[in-house]
Amino acid sequence: MAAIGIMGGTFDPIHIGHLIAAETALDRSGLEEVWFIPTYMPPLKDGKPGADGELRLQMVEEAIRPHAAFRAVDIELTRGGTSYSVDTATALTSLYPQHTFAYIIGSDRVNDLPSWHRIEELASLVTFIGLEREGTEARLGGLPGYLQEQLTLVAMPPIGVSSTDIRERVRTGRSIRYLVPDAVNELIRRRGLYES
Numbered sequence: 367m368a369a370i371g372i373m374g375g376t377f378d379p380i381h382i383g384h385l386i387a388a389e390t391a392l393d394r395s396g397l398e399e400v401w402f403i404p405t406y407m408p409p410l411k412d413g414k415p416g417a418d419g420e421l422r423l424q425m426v427e428e429a430i431r432p433h434a435a436f437r438a439v440d441i442e443l444t445r446g447g448t449s450y451s452v453d454t455a456t457a458l459t460s461l462y463p464q465h466t467f468a469y470i471i472g473s474d475r476v477n478d479l480p481s482w483h484r485i486e487e488l489a490s491l492v493t494f495i496g497l498e499r500e501g502t503e504a505r506l507g508g509l510p511g512y513l514q515e516q517l518t519l520v521a522m523p524p525i526g527v528s529s530t531d532i533r534e535r536v537r538t539g540r541s542i543r544y545l546v547p548d549a550v551n552e553l554i555r556r557r558g559l560y561e562s
Contacts, residue, residue, distance in 0.1 A: 371400040371470045371495060372450065372458070374442070376408055377422050380429045381532055381546045385524040391470045391495045392435055394520045401439045402426045402472065405449035409483065417559050418532055419443040428549035452488040459491050468493040472522075473504040477498060479513050490515045497522035536560035 369393045373384065380402070388400040404422045410452055417425070424439055430436035441457055442449040451469060458467055469492055471479075476496040481487060494517045496504050527545050535542050537560055542551055554560065 368398040368465045369396055369491070370458075370465045370467050371395065371397040372401045372454070372460075372467055372492070373400055373470050374405060374449070374498070375402075376529065377402065377404045377426050378416050379422070379425050379532055379546055379550055381527050381529060381550075382544070383527045384523055385429060385433075385474075385547070386513075387470060387497050387522060388431075388436060389523055390497060390520060391468075395468065395495050395518060397435075397495075399435045399437055401437045402430060403442055403454060406442050407448045408448050409448050409450060413559060417439070417557075421553075421557060421559065425550045425553055428553055429547045431549065441516050450483045450529045452482075452484040452491070455488055455491040456543075466493070468495050468518075470495045470497065472496070473498045473502045475508075476504040476517065476519075477508065479517075486512065489513055493518065495520055500524040527562065533560040537562065 371388065373388050375384065377384065390394060392400050404419060404426055406419055417562060423438060426438045430438060455467060471494060473496050479494070482488060489512055496517055496519045498504055498519055499522050504519055530544050532545055536554060556557055
């Protein structure tokens, strides 16, 4: 039975912060692989992603290509609609019963876990790896016991980069070099993503 970490997100675009988060979880949590799952339509963000699903998946594939333990999975893009974690976890545990799954989330999301869609069902299917980020403390005392039991906290190196900032940099003609993998930077330039 393999332990698989799930990195969900819009990845619009994927950046070094996502990759460092995945590597940190892999290194510190006994995972064998990390699967990157781009959302079709995130439930907590307004509006559609800037790049379509196919391009976001392609950016993920380019970014993770050098890492043997990273894998891109298009399950949410194929399903369409709003991407709820519980639906993805249900599908993954059905398709891959030989694996266990752990959602990799930031400490800010740890605090929001009780409000997640069908959280009790989700917590019966997966565990959670909470990456503690500087300035955002996970408040375990505010979580129900069943979530505390399913959560492992891991210290995350401070990384000050966001997809929003990267899109703004591209739109204003500023460099994103070293903020995203070279292959992703090239794809963004070649396809003219985020320019307007």
